[in-house]
Amino acid sequence: MIKKVVLSLFAIAMLIACSKSNDSGGTTDDFNRQAMLTNWADNIIIPAFQDLSGDLATLTSAKDSFVATPNQTTLDALRLSWLEAYKTWQYVEMFNIDKAEQTNYLFQMNTYPTNVTDIQNNITTGIYDFGIVNNNDAVGFPAVDYMLYGIADNDTEILNAYTTASNFEANTTYLSDLIDQMQSLTTIVLEDWTLNYRDEFVNSTSNTATSSTNKLTNDFIYYYEKGLRANKFGIPAGVFSTLPLNDKVEAYYSKDASKILALEGLQAVQDFFNGKAYNSSVNGESFSSYLNYLNTISEGENLSTLINNQLNEVRTKIQQLNNDLSLQIETDNAKMLEVYDELQRAVVLLKVDMIQAMNISVDFVDADGD
Amino acid sequence: MITKLKSYLNKTTNAAPLAVFRVFFGIMMFFSIIRFWYHGWIEKLYIDPKFHFKYYNFEWVKSLGDYNYLLFFICGISALFIAFGLKYRVAIIVFFLSFTYIELIDKTTYLNHYYFISVLSFLMIFLPANAKFSVDNLLRKRSYNQIPNWTIDSIKLLLGIVYFYAGIAKLNSDWLFKAMPLKIWLPSKYDLPIIGNNLMQQDWFHYAMSWSGMLYDLTIPFLLLYKRTRRFAFVLVVVFHVFTRILFSIGMFPYIMIVATLIFFDASVHEKIITVIKRLLKPFRRQIKAPKTQDIYQFSSRKILLPILAIFFAFQIVFPFRYAFYKNELFWTEEGYRLSWRVMLMEKAGLTTFKIANSKTGQYFYVQNSDFLTAFQEKQMSFQPDFILEYAHFLGDHFKAQGHENVQVFADSYVALNGRLSKQYVDPTIDLYQEKESFKPKHWILPFKDEIKGF
Known part of the structure; x- marks a missing residue:
């Protein structure tokens, strides 16, 4: 009995050994999954996050200029940099993995339709925690979309919302907080990719x-x-x-x-x-x-x-x-x-x-x- | 002929193999239940889903909600009783009923090996598996050395059917001449040590595995039957099942089959196993008085029993061939596919979404399956026509109850089989809400437009 087991194990080992030697003699037919993961991480994911991070930095400074001097010119510049960042966002939304997944990043960046009631409540009370799930539809790109285009009927009125309206300071603070939050979240996810997760990701080939x-x-x-x-x-x-x-x-x-x-x-x-x-x-x-x-x-x-x-x-x-x-x-x-x-x-x-x-x-x- | 049959039925044999079989069966089942519980599958598969897919004519079997835990508990305890041979007859009946009830709750979880357990435990109800080496012997102060030979043969026959039919099912052109689905499954095991990124990727290896799998299934019952090839066959059994265990996630099944095939060995092997177990139990055995040994176990109701078993086996032999009544491609329509030992035979996947329409206004909307089904249920539903139909009716009823009028349910369904490009599966113009489940061929399944020759 034991003899038979040993014999068959030996036979299997031979089979493997033979096929291995066949292999080294000619074709390498295995797809290199690590190369795929490396390509994904180094050439697609991390560069896209870096680009988004850069775009959000531009957006932040455009926001700062707008807050300092709210006028049609700074509003237009702000809108333009919002759209640029939003376009770049489209290239990272699918990477809901690791830090992004753990921090609910995707839902904090792009949950739409945005909830105007929630946004207005947050502005009125001035007390809000962007991290909670209830605020997912009151933050991110869609909320900024509302703040820049939907808060009033036309551009004059929109500018008024940040200059002469009774609550203009609260509006300005909310807009500013929204954009700062987007940037800090992105920084967390990007840094995790570059400092920690990249190697783990690339080596997990099973x-x-x-x-x-x-x-x-x-x-x-x-x-x-x-x-x-x-x-x-x-x-x-x-x-x-x-x-x-x-x-x-x-x-x-x-x-x-x-x-x-x-x-x-x-x-x-x-x-x-x-x-x-x-x-x-x-x-x-x-x-x-x-x-x-x-x-x-x-x-x-x-x-x-x-x-x-x-x-x-x-x-x-x-x-x-x-x-x-x-x-x-x-x-x-x-x-x-x-x-x-x-x-x-x-x-x-x-x-x-x-x-x-x-x-x-x-x-x-x-x-x-x- | 009749005298031959009579003398066969009167032939007796050592009771040890059946006793050992009983012990291992009980232990295996007990651990299967624990494992199921431990993985949280009771919750996930039987409590969480809002909707359960029912076997045709078993719609009355309902999930017991949180009491499913009780059901599993009873099932596990009865398995333990079986292992001990304690109140064996009651225990095996309780086990058969509770286990089968669990399986009938939701056909999403259907596996051939669960069906095998149900069938086997049904058979075991009629066998004197507690004749020897059981607590029942102590309680009744009586144990038996000999049992009718056919009782052990019936288990061998059932195992033989399972293997042989699984082998017959592999006699098809996809399996043998395209090495499908192994050609899909094996290369994806690239992460296996040593053999993963060479052997598993080789064309010849896919064919070799397909053919040897087929030959194994067809011949193993015979190799196990004949004394001269038995040991070699058992080595094959171990190698084969361990290999499938490494390759696929198939839970306890390989171990159950390895242990089950021990029944083919001579009684002397089982006597040895009993001695070993007895030695292990020695510390607990001091006060136990050995029961009186009687020679032959006698059935009191053999006249009823034998016809039942004859019908049982006739059913087992004929039922898997019911697909012959359907002229469509079996793998495509799955009419007569289940309960037929078609094990790991095809790679099939689909995507099926449902359109709820108002027949008067023509207005419609699509259903998000995740609103009603678990990911596992959605996956299984998407390529099996009886699931699709049942779910369509569930949706129709649901939206009707919500106040929607003139409800029609249409399926937008695509299915891919054994590496063929996905094709539309269900006729999108048929209102499934009007179609009834039956054993008749389902005319609303679109043709396969290809051929798989063989069984």
């Missing part, structure tokens, strides 16, 4: 529910489904409700930023999928190259091409929309629904086909299999 690839894949798909598909298009277009809800678009008060932001969000998704570096046009290891590698084994469909084609299709459809998605919904919602349908097609490719090819669990179901 295929388990808590490994980097799996977590970030989940984040990526979650962002695509929720952040891009549902929040920017599905919910305002009334896909999940009986009637369209055009006031639920992103950057509702600024009127013409919603489409720009949506296009940036889509670009962020596609760039990440293709492993394109944030600051250059160099492509590194990515979902796309991983799928191409797996395809050499399974000889299936060329998924990365199909996904890219579908995302391009989405872009074409979005480009046909009005700059103000809220207006688009009011005038011709069918075009919004078309975008949604195209987005949904890519959900199938990403969530079903890509996940199946990579054999990654999309959620944290840890029950037994057969």
